[in-house]
Amino acid sequence: MAIGETSAQFALRDPDIRLMLRVRDHNDAQAFAQLVERYQYRLVAIMHHLVGSSEEAEDLAQEVFLRVFRTRHKYHPRAKFSTWLFTIANNLALNHLRSRQRRPVVPLELSESGPLGARPAEQLVQDQQRRPTELLQQKELAAIVRAALDELNERQRMAVVLNKFEDMSYQEIAEVMSMSVKAVKSLLSRARTRLREVLQGYIYMDGEVPAEADESAPSPPHHSISEESESP
């Protein structure tokens, strides 16, 4: 957020702020529904990455929206609307993860034998086009990465999800998580180092379809890391 920018300037630039101001000043349910429509995909996806359960993710996302409505009178457009929304999401998710840590639950998703839950139509089409071996590999990898993400503490996980899936800058993450930029930098570094350690044995599986002849091989084909550096 630039210093000296007024609420009016933010409201003019951000259509979501205008919607939120209608919710705040006129209890406009239609404007609120529009905000839910706009942000439900991002919020549910983030919550799912954080908690790993579809049902919990939807419940949490819904609670975020309801909290937005309950606290609408406290809303002042000082930054992007999404920053305020994700700040609420951060607080709710961290509280949820901490309380869940005290009473651990067994995730039912991502198991090969169990239901995978609702998936978007486009993903189902992609799945149908893939060969069973590739699909199995994708699911295995997803389960492995899920387990690696669960190795991180709540704050590391939140920072990773915001950075990776919301493409937030360190500054934006700092605002959402009420931390300094320096602390975010350190948090993300430790998280990425931890992910690299946990995924060490799978780093060479880059998702390429293994050849039919290699199907019986005990482990997926490895691709050695090139010594050539690759700039981001």
Add this chain to the structure above:
Amino acid sequence: MTSPNLPTDPADDELSEALTAYLDGELPYEQQLAIEARINSDPAVRRELEKLRRAWEMLDYLPRKEPSPDFTQRTISQLTLIPLSQSTPVATRRFALPPLIGWVALWLVMVVAGYGLTALADYQLKLFHPRLDLEAELPSERSIAEHLRIYRHIDDLDFARQLDRPELFGDETIY
């Protein structure tokens, strides 16, 4: 270009932070140049950078969950459960008085309250100290003083009242 400030061990926290920030494009230009020089000159650092990058890319295997088709409808339906009292501040704000009118109203209230308090104090003063009601007693006191010379020669007040008849002595009253 050398990078004297960077540690030599790739597992070092400071170097890890620099590599992560470099991958995220969050390094200032000078530090970016320094880490690039380091990456180009040190195979171990280059290897560490690549591992970090590939581990990060593996997060793309996570399935992206989409909300249920009725998510918005279910969320909106929950709004009815929020107490109506939480909706009132909007109405209050809409009909709130402008600041100037508010100040004038406050001044009027203070004037009325001040007048009321004064009247109440006056009433209590009269109630508990009746002799201090000088304003009410003054005319009769003055009348007594003016006719004191006459009163000195009268023993009976009723007799004096009988004398106070215009048909006997004209319009002049005794008291």
